[in-house]
Amino acid sequence: MGFDQFIGNRKIVGRIRTKLKQERFPHGLMFAGPEGVGRRTFALMVAKALNCPLQGPEDFCGDCTHCRRIQSGTHPDVQTVTVEEEATQIKIVQIRQLLSTLEMKPLEGRNKVFIIDPANLLNQESSNALLKGLEEPPDNSFFMLMAVNVHELLLTIRSRCQIYHFAPLTLDEIRSQGITDEFAVRWSQGSIGRARSADIAAIKAQRELVLDFIEAAVNAKDETLRDMLSASADLSRTRQDFSGHLTMMAAVLGDILYLTEGTPDNVICADIRPRLERLASSAPAERWVRVSEFLRVMENSLKGHINRQMLTDAMALVTAEISDDNPVKSR
Amino acid sequence: MKYQVIARKFRPQVFEDVIGQKPIVQTLQNAIRMNRIGHAYLFSGPRGVGKTTTARLLAKGLNCIQGPTISPCNQCPSCLEIASGQCMDVLEIDAASNTGVDNIRELRENARYAPSRDRFKIFIVDEVHMLSTSAFNALLKILEEPPSHVAFIMATTERHKLPATILSRCQQFVFRSISAAEIQAHLRSIADREGVKIDDRSLSYVVRASEGSMRDAQSLLDQIISFSGQEVVDEDVRDVLGFIPSEILDQTVDALAGRDSRALLNNIGIVIDQGLNIQQYVREFIGRIRDILLMRLDLDEKVLGSIEEKKALKERSAQFSEQDLIRYFDMLLKLESDLRFTAQPRFHLEVGFIKLAKVGHVRDIEEVLSSMRDGKIAVLPPPVASVKPAAASPKPAAPPSFKDSLTKRLQDKSPTTFVYAQKAERIEQIGERVEIQMPNDLYFSALDTREHRAALESAATEVVGRPVSVSLMKGQASPPRPAAPSAARPPATPETNAAMDTARQEPLVKKFLEVFRGDLAQVKPVKGE
Numbered sequence: 001m002g003f004d005q006f007i008g009n010r011k012i013v014g015r016i017r018t019k020l021k022q023e024r025f026p027h028g029l030m031f032a033g034p035e036g037v038g039r040r041t042f043a044l045m046v047a048k049a050l051n052c053p054l055q056g057p058e059d060f061c062g063d064c065t066h067c068r069r070i071q072s073g074t075h076p077d078v079q080t081v082t083v084e085e086e087a088t089q090i091k092i093v094q095i096r097q098l099l100s101t102l103e104m105k106p107l108e109g110r111n112k113v114f115i116i117d118p119a120n121l122l123n124q125e126s127s128n129a130l131l132k133g134l135e136e137p138p139d140n141s142f143f144m145l146m147a148v149n150v151h152e153l154l155l156t157i158r159s160r161c162q163i164y165h166f167a168p169l170t171l172d173e174i175r176s177q178g179i180t181d182e183f184a185v186r187w188s189q190g191s192i193g194r195a196r197s198a199d200i201a202a203i204k205a206q207r208e209l210v211l212d213f214i215e216a217a218v219n220a221k222d223e224t225l226r227d228m229l230s231a232s233a234d235l236s237r238t239r240q241d242f243s244g245h246l247t248m249m250a251a252v253l254g255d256i257l258y259l260t261e262g263t264p265d266n267v268i269c270a271d272i273r274p275r276l277e278r279l280a281s282s283a284p285a286e287r288w289v290r291v292s293e294f295l296r297v298m299e300n301s302l303k304g305h306i307n308r309q310m311l312t313d314a315m316a317l318v319t320a321e322i323s324d325d326n327p328v329k330s331r
Numbered sequence: 332m333k334y335q336v337i338a339r340k341f342r343p344q345v346f347e348d349v350i351g352q353k354p355i356v357q358t359l360q361n362a363i364r365m366n367r368i369g370h371a372y373l374f375s376g377p378r379g380v381g382k383t384t385t386a387r388l389l390a391k392g393l394n395c396i397q398g399p400t401i402s403p404c405n406q407c408p409s410c411l412e413i414a415s416g417q418c419m420d421v422l423e424i425d426a427a428s429n430t431g432v433d434n435i436r437e438l439r440e441n442a443r444y445a446p447s448r449d450r451f452k453i454f455i456v457d458e459v460h461m462l463s464t465s466a467f468n469a470l471l472k473i474l475e476e477p478p479s480h481v482a483f484i485m486a487t488t489e490r491h492k493l494p495a496t497i498l499s500r501c502q503q504f505v506f507r508s509i510s511a512a513e514i515q516a517h518l519r520s521i522a523d524r525e526g527v528k529i530d531d532r533s534l535s536y537v538v539r540a541s542e543g544s545m546r547d548a549q550s551l552l553d554q555i556i557s558f559s560g561q562e563v564v565d566e567d568v569r570d571v572l573g574f575i576p577s578e579i580l581d582q583t584v585d586a587l588a589g590r591d592s593r594a595l596l597n598n599i600g601i602v603i604d605q606g607l608n609i610q611q612y613v614r615e616f617i618g619r620i621r622d623i624l625l626m627r628l629d630l631d632e633k634v635l636g637s638i639e640e641k642k643a644l645k646e647r648s649a650q651f652s653e654q655d656l657i658r659y660f661d662m663l664l665k666l667e668s669d670l671r672f673t674a675q676p677r678f679h680l681e682v683g684f685i686k687l688a689k690v691g692h693v694r695d696i697e698e699v700l701s702s703m704r705d706g707k708i709a710v711l712p713p714p715v716a717s718v719k720p721a722a723a724s725p726k727p728a729a730p731p732s733f734k735d736s737l738t739k740r741l742q743d744k745s746p747t748t749f750v751y752a753q754k755a756e757r758i759e760q761i762g763e764r765v766e767i768q769m770p771n772d773l774y775f776s777a778l779d780t781r782e783h784r785a786a787l788e789s790a791a792t793e794v795v796g797r798p799v800s801v802s803l804m805k806g807q808a809s810p811p812r813p814a815a816p817s818a819a820r821p822p823a824t825p826e827t828n829a830a831m832d833t834a835r836q837e838p839l840v841k842k843f844l845e846v847f848r849g850d851l852a853q854v855k856p857v858k859g860e
Contacts, residue, residue, distance in 0.1 A: 009606065011570075015558050024334050024557045026550075096428055128427030128461040136339060136416075151610075151671040156488055159378040159547050162554050165573055167606030189677070190603075229777065243674075250678040257685055261592045266600065285592075286689050292682040297746040299673060306747075307782055314747035317754075 001062025002055070006042055007177065007192065008169040013042070015164075020049055020057045026162045027137050030119065030145040030153075033166025036193020042166075043115050043144045044070060047078045050142065051109035066109055077109040081116045089123040090116070099133050102141060112141045119145035120152040127154045134160045186268045187251070203248075207269065209235065210248045213312075217319035218282055232316050236308035246299055252276070253292045260285040283322040294318045337556075338549040341521055342384055344405050344414065349381050349388070350517050350545060351509035356385070358504070360401040363392050368399065369502045371474050371483040373459075375490035376506025379546025382486040385506075386455045387413060389484060390421045394449040409449050420446040420453065426485075427458035435462070435469040442473060442481045452481050459485040460492040467494050474500045508543030511535075517545065518552055527556055529563040535635075536568050573608050575615045581643075583616055584623065587659065588650035592688035599681055609676050613667045620663060623648045624656040662687055734758040736794050737765075745786035751778045752787070760799070765791045768804045775805035830854040 006013055019025045029046075031039040048060035048067045055061045062071075069075040079101070081094050098114055106112050116122065122130065134143055134157065145161060147153055168190020179185050179195045187203060188195030213235055216228045235245050251268050258266045259273075259280040267273060280288075298311045343349045346356050355374075362368055372389070374382040391414075393399050396407035403410050412418035424438065438454060446452040462470070474483060474497065485501065487493065515531075515538045522529050537555070541548035551572065559567040569576070579601060586594035602612045622634045626641070626648040634641060651659075666683040670676050731739070737758055741749040752758070757768040767787065769775040778787075787801045834840050834854050843849065 011606070015554075015571075019557045022557060024553075026336050026553065026557075028336075092428070092430075099425075099428055125427070125430065125461065128458050129425070129430075131427055131458055132425040133428075149671070156378045159544055159550070162550055165608045165611075167608075168603065170604060229773075247675065250675045254678045254681060257681065258596070261596055261685060263593055263596045263600075266596065285685065289682055289686050289689065292678070293686075294746075296669060296673065296679055296682075299675070301746060307780075310747045310780070310782060313777060314750040317750050 001067070002059045003045060003049070006038060006045060008037065008173045009042075009166050012164050012166060016042075016046060017058060020046070023057065025050070025057070025142065027141060028134050028143045028145070028161040030147060030150065030158070030161040030163045031166060032147045032150045032163055034168055034189075034191055035148060036188075036191030036195075036197075037166045037168055038192065039146050039166050040115075040117060043117075043146065044078075046144065047075075047113040047115065050111040050113055051075070051077065053110075056110070075109065076107040077111065078113045079115070081114065082118075083121050089121050090126050091123065092125040092129050095122075095126045095129040099129070102133050102137060106140055110140065113144065114142070115144045115146070117146040119147045119157070120149060122153070122157075127157055131156055131160065183269065183271055186270065189268075206241075206244060206248050207252065207272075210245060210252055211272075211275065213316070214249075214252065214279065214319060217316045218279065218322050220316075220320040228316055228320075229313050232312035233309055236312045239308065242308050243302065246295065246302070249295055250292075253288065253295065256280045256288050257285065257292065260288060287322045291315075291319050291322060336550060337521060337525075337553045338379075338546045341524075341549065343381070343388065345402060346388055346392070347402075349385055351513045352381050352385065352506055355504045355506065359385070359389055359392075363399045363401050366399070368393065368482065370477050370481065371501045372485065373490070373493075373498065373501035373503045374484065374486045374506060375503065376488070377508055377544060378488055379544035379548075380506045380509055381545065382488075382506055383455075383457055385504075386457070386484040386486050387423075390418075390453045390455060393451050393453060393482065394418075394421060398450065418449075420449040420451065421455065422453070423455040423457065425458060426456050427461040430461050430463050430466060432463065432465040432469045435466045439469070439473050442477060445480055450480075454481070454483050456483065456485045458487060460487040460489040464494075467497055471496055471500070509545050510543070511538045514538045514541060514543070514545060514548045518548055521549070521552065525556065527561055527563060529555075529568075530565065533563055533565050533568040536572055536574065540572050573611050575602065575607055575612050579607075579612075580616060580619045581647075584619060584647055587687060588647070590688045592685045595684040595688055596681055599677065599684065603677065609680055610667070610670055613663065613670060613680065617660065617663045617667060620656060620660050623651065624653070624660060627651065627653055627656060658690065659687060662690070733760050733794070737790055740790040740794055741786065744790055745783075748778070748783045748786040748790075751783065760791075760795060763797075763799050765795070765799050765801045766804060767801060772805055775803060779803055827854060830856075 003013055003017055031043060033039055045060065048062070048070050049056050049058065051066045051070065052060035052064060053066060054064055060067055062068075066075060070078045073080060079098065081090060081098055083090055084094070101112075104112075116130075137143065143161070145153075145157070150158055150163060169188075169192055170190065171185055174185050174188050174190065174192060174195050177192055177195070179188070181200055183204075184195050184198050184200055187198060187200075213228075213232065220228050236242055255267045255269050255276050256279055258264060259277055264273075267276065269276060294315060298315060301311060302308075346360055349356050372386075374386060376382055388403070391398075391403035391405070391410050392401060394409045394413065395403040396409055397404055405411070405414070409418065409420075413421050416423060422438075422441070424434075426434075442452060442454070444452075473481075477483065483501075490498075490503075490505075515534055518534050518537060519531075522534070533555075537548055537551045540551055555563055555568055555571050558571050568574075579598060583595065583598045586592075586598060599609075599612075602609065622636075622644055625631070625633050626644045631641060631645075634644065636644070648656075662683070666680070669679060669683070673679050734755065734757075738749055738752050741752050751769075751774060752767070754770060754774050755767050756770050757766065759766050765787075767778075769778060778784075784801060784803075788799070791799050791801055831851055831854050834851055835844075840851075844851070
């Protein structure tokens with residue numbers, strides 16, 4: 001075991017290791033980047049290196065009692081603060097609890113490590129409660145904040161951390177992890193977590209649903225439009241599936257644009273290329289851009305409380321306008 | 332590990348070291364010198380500009396064994412304990428984690444007792460904006476008339492969250508962002524003291540990325556030092572700050588100039604494969620477009636960079652018209668803010684870039700006119716299909732119709748309602764009522780939901796300026812409407828027709844119509860002729 005096991009983002013690994021080696025380790029770090037590129041794994045690795053008696057602080061062994069307990073989340077000096085069950089945010093009581101242990105010396109290891117994950121779910125009160133502790137923690141205390149999008153965090157929090165942006169992995173790095181299905185590799189978009197957890201059959205079924213919807217909308221005539229609108233109900237049934245559908249829609253529309261703009265190597269759904277090409281050739285790129293832009297409106301509206309079917313209905317209409325000879329458009 | 336980050340290690344310990352807040356420091360020093368010390372201070376301002384630092388310095392100045400003094404000794408027990416945060420008489424309270432009224436009651440209780448050793452009992456209340464309403468109110472009386480041995484120093488980044496009753500009881504000091512030159516000079520002195528070699532150009536990158544916050548600047552410098560060691564080279568700095576290599580930006584500009592969406596997509600691919608940050612890419616690209624625009628406007632002196640770089644920019648700027656650049660700039664700014672909050676940044680960046688490549692080039696009107704004057708016939712490139720084919724632009728001169736203003740309002744308020752409202756055959760305001768006629772049953776029933784009606788009603792109310800009701804109608808049952816309001820031009824008579832024909836023969840008018848692909852709408856007799 002050791003840092004060598006970590007896949008991708010070698011630069012960041014190198015920098016953090018230098019810091020560990022030089023004992024210039026900052027007390028506040030933020031790991032930003034997409035889900036599933038290994039930020040959490042890496043934070044735990046750092047926590048191990050800070051506490052492993054055998055190979056620390058430059059590396060860690062992974063086998064000693066410290067490393068093992070850090071891995072299993074039972075080490076008394078490494079705390080992960082996350083959203084409690086049935087809650088949507090990290091609450092101020094959790095931060096107060098953290099702060100109450102901040103002044104204590106490490107119990108068993110050399111350093112105390114606090115991992116806040118995901119930091120963008122700190123609410124207004126809990127972020128502010130963290131500020132003073134995060135700025136000047138006692139010696140031997142370290143914070144690591146995980147965030148997908150740093151813009152969702154308070155400026156005052158960001159300003160107290162050194163921020164590292166994790167990049168998606170390259171397709172080859174994903175392949176090197178034993179992912180054989182080519183669609184899974186491309187679908188992962190550089191997230192090893194996404195590639196591993198992907199239920200390819202389910203995702204392809206979802207893709208089918210989305211493609212049917214888009215095709216129906218593109219080919220809609222006045223008399224079939226009503227059926228299509230009711231079909232959009234299928235897409236919008238549950239909130240959870242819905243954001244998945246939007247992701248899929250982005251992937252499919254992205255692929256169509258890759259085809260219209262002549263960069264077919266980027267296509268994610270390469271296995272159904274002929275079908276995508278038919279769609280791509282049914283309308284000029286500008287129209288597809290317009291549909292794609294509406295997707296952004298949908299994503300945005302979803303943050304508020306909005307009737308999902310209303311959104312897909314509107315999407316259907318926008319898509320239906322796409323081909324010139326469409327009767328809907330001529331109105 | 333005894334290592335401390337630069338921001339903590341170099342926290343100013345005397346008033347003279349506070350950077351960029353001269354008026355405030357001077358005022359406080361004078362107050363101490365003249366013994367006119369207030370009992371409640373409020374420090375506000377952006378992150379990392381010295382609020383907490385100044386609060387601690389003020390506390391030291393007041394309680395130093397040689398004080399009250401404008402130059403605390405930093406040697407007496409009071410000064411040392413304040414620096415380490417262990418002083419009995421200077422209580423630094425984290426108002427963000429102790430937000431409740433109970434915490435303030437405790438504070439009030441505490442304030443009644445005389446200081447144990449020092450001159451004053453000082454409460455530094457940091458992040459004070461997070462106190463609850465009742466906590467603020469509990470503070471009011473003691474903040475107005477505290478015992479003579481008590482002083483409050485409050486600090487916050489969000490002054491607007493404080494009640495006016497608190498504000499009016501404090502002496503307020505608004506800290507400003509620190510200027511680039513001041514940050515740069517200070518970083519230089521830190522680098523010297525740390526024995527780090529770094530050139531001015533590299534430092535200027537750090538300064539730019541810090542956006543006026545000293546702590547941000549110091550924390551970036553820290554990252555750079557631990558990355559490169561004692562000798563920092565330019566490349567390392569760009570790398571640590573996640574700057575986009577200049578070649579990629581140049582290639583992107585060239586791709587945009589050639590309206591080559593394929594090359595634009597490839598550039599996005601390169602940025603992602605190199606592990607660079609997409610948002611940073613867009614931000615820097617905006618910066619590059621700005622530089623090119625400035626070059627185009629001959630404002631060379633506003634652009635940073637070496638002579639060669641400026642020359643390259645100047646050459647690139649020749650490929651664009653001013654209008655193009657301004658338009659790109661606007662579109663990119665919107666794209667940048669959209670990207671902040673999307674779960675699909677790559678997709679939306681790609682869509683945004685394709686859109687940039689597809690918008691038609693706008694030719695500089697001066698250019699067209701001058702080529703007309705030269706006798707050359709300038710013909711516009713065929714108009715590129717507008718990105719929004721449905722929103723056929725209304726005749727520029729015509730004032731927006733009621734339908735237009737209503738749908739415009741809807742577009743911002745409820746994008747889905749907007750999609751349907753666009754389909755309406757007729758939207759008219761009749762007194763206190765707005766009639767919306769949909770072309771068929773399908774659209775009628777689609778729009779006839781509670782949500783859509785609510786959106787329509789509130790938008791209509793905003794447009795009209797008083798409460799109105801909305802009635803939806805379906806079918807084409809309504810009698811043919813009288814001539815459209817836009818047909819307000821006078822009826823064609825033989826005279827006007829003749830005038831139109833004459834006008835069409837006029838060479839200048841002819842050329843105008845040809846170049847701008849326009850049409851004659853009306854001919855008016857000039858008054859007095």
